[in-house]
Amino acid sequence: MFDVDKIRKDFPIFKNDPGLVYFDSAATSFKPQCVIDAVNDFYTRHTANIHRGDYDNSFIVSKDYDDTRKVVSKLLHNDDPDQIVFTAGATASLNLVAYGYFLDHLKEGDVILLTLAEHASNILPWFEVAKKTKARIEYIPLNEDGTFNIDNYKECLDKYNVRAVSLPYVSNVLGYINPIKEICALAHEKGALVNADGAQAVPHIKVDVMDLDVDFLGFSAHKMLGPSGIGVLYAKKKLLEETTPMMNGGGANARFNKDGEVILKEIPVRFEAGTPNIEGVLGLKKACEYLMDLGMDNIRKHDDEIVRYLIGKLSTLDNVKIYNPRSECSIVAFNVEGIFAQDVGSYLNSLGIAVRTGNHCAKVIDNIIGTTETIRASVYLYNTKEEADKLYGAIRDVTLEKCIGAII
Template sequence: MNAPANIAPLDVKAQFPGIPEGWHYLDSAATAQKPQAVIDAITNAYAHDYATVHRGVYERSAAMTRSYEAARAAVAGLVGGDPEGLVFTRGATEAINLVAASWGEANLNEGDRILLSRLEHHSNIVPWQMLAERTGAVIDVCPITADGRIDLSALEEMLSEHHKLVALSHVSNVFGSTLDVRAAADMAHKVGAKILIDGCQAVPRLDVDVAALGVDFYAFSAHKCYGPTGVGALWAQPGLLDHMPPYQGGGAMIDRVSLEDGTTYAPAPARFEAGTPHIVGAVGFHAAADWLSSLGREAIHNHELGLVAFAREELSKIDGLTLYGPDDSAGIVSFNMDGVHGHDVATILDDAGVAVRAGHHCAQPLMDYLGVSATVRASFAAHSDPSDVSALVEGIYKVKRIFG
């Protein structure tokens, strides 16, 4: 099969030592492979620069503290935010839990309402369910359109003055559909609600500007942005952080501790970073941010759009294959084959050197809506190229031969 000529080339696969020749990695929506620049930054931080931060008066500690805070500025820059509003977390999951436990506990009461959508990742559902159980708040669910987008018309109709929070995905991890965040934020703010956006699938490929989007909270992870696991970020309006109580207690987040007079806390964002942070993770996140910026996320997005179009065109020719989501999905193609479980499809593809994800993708409510237990998901990245699409399609034909 011939790839369309409009796929914008990004010749970076050689920068990824984890992708050997002949292996087609199509699971970047789960976690991205790491370019050599990120690996080198992590190695150097552990081998030559390592020390604690914010505590030592010796030079290496001071240097590592500067590197850690430089990482905060670089990561905040990925979403166009002020560093004062950037809290390092263990990932987007902890970032969302932080908002639920801190802002949510302080601001929600019995009868208040939270609005989610049908396509959310479990990490943007379960923390709100737990919060609702603790506070007596009520959760409403916005439907989705036929092509897999959050239905903004329904969202506007559902919102009321009882809603205190709207929590939505910027890009669906199953469909790759993109939300008009600014429109959703304006609707939320019109009724006095705050809005939190799960940006895990957006930040690796879209130019994000939290000011232009008008969001109150924005959560994302390093490992989906070509950085290390175990570190992520919550960006929040600094004025909101200043009035949120601490999420965890421990070292580094305090002003003064007294057994007699109690404890006073450091200003945000430090008050939300209890204990020794993932120092090298932050350094690696900085390297990933620089790498993304050097390529340009608009170029990455255009590259992935071309690959998605190519993949959907070829897969649509296969009898018995159902495609989900919009044609212009952001780097993700989900599908099923009649009579073949997704796990079997993924296993056969693995034998053919193609790595995809099969399962519910931590989106069981969406699977229930689709009437399936799982889908197969192929997700692209900056290093993907037309050969990956060709290998995927050839692997699907192999599945058809095996299952008749």
């Protein structure tokens, strides 16, 4: 049974800040006590470096660190923990794919396929890689409402020499789920590889990397109940073997000599040079276990229920424009007629309601939805219909005067 009241008791922030209504989990999520305890335990009971100490605490944290690859694998339905690389987050994972793999595998005339709904982290690294390799970026035209158009995608695959396809699994502005399995199958027929930006997917939906047959998938722990500064790159082993580490140093090499001959350690350790974010990894392990205990399908069902409820309520208001009425995953994007999104955000803040306003780092999506700024309410497993009612009530009553009053 999915019991939100019980779940909320696991998150100390609700006790410490009982009035807060938090609809910004797409930016970062709250953390349950078990994650906080795991990080705290590392600092207060088991501080040690990993794989470097001949004493108990180092053995304990090394084992926990290594076991985390198995736990993340279970979450992703991946059968080989060596295909899990710890990174600093989704941005670091995307950069590792773009620079570590594609910089060496693209050439003039090759095409990188993206969409206009990309987060900056899945577009800026490609600009650089395109410049350096003389490959070209093309954008798959989306449907008018921002959903994926498979026919347009097929046309791009037929028309261009596509080598790389890099897309969000779930859009962080509109909450639409891209059909990654079909996208991969079609790309593979043409010999292209697919990188899925999983930042907004892994926290919310069941992700099965083997069923998707996706080549690369990156995500951040902090959006899925884990600590900040830690994330994951999943990649097929064969591709990791052909990926150049972006950092070199201690922990990642087996041997080197004064002439510059270096033998790197095996995969995935070779991508984790230096002392890693150990406490982050240990927190990520607990976060994955917590999510799996609740069940990803149950989490998705709950998120959907709140999203549908909120969209239903907001759509009764004449002065509200909803940009994603068919949102499929945790996000409601809207505006109040005649009031700048950020002013509404400030007003909501004055009532103890946290939302995100602005372009959400997707700075070219205005080409699709016709606006650069939206109010984004993002839902997660601890949100309730009562909270949705509070947001709805505030939006129903909002006026320009009240917003100005909240700012000055």
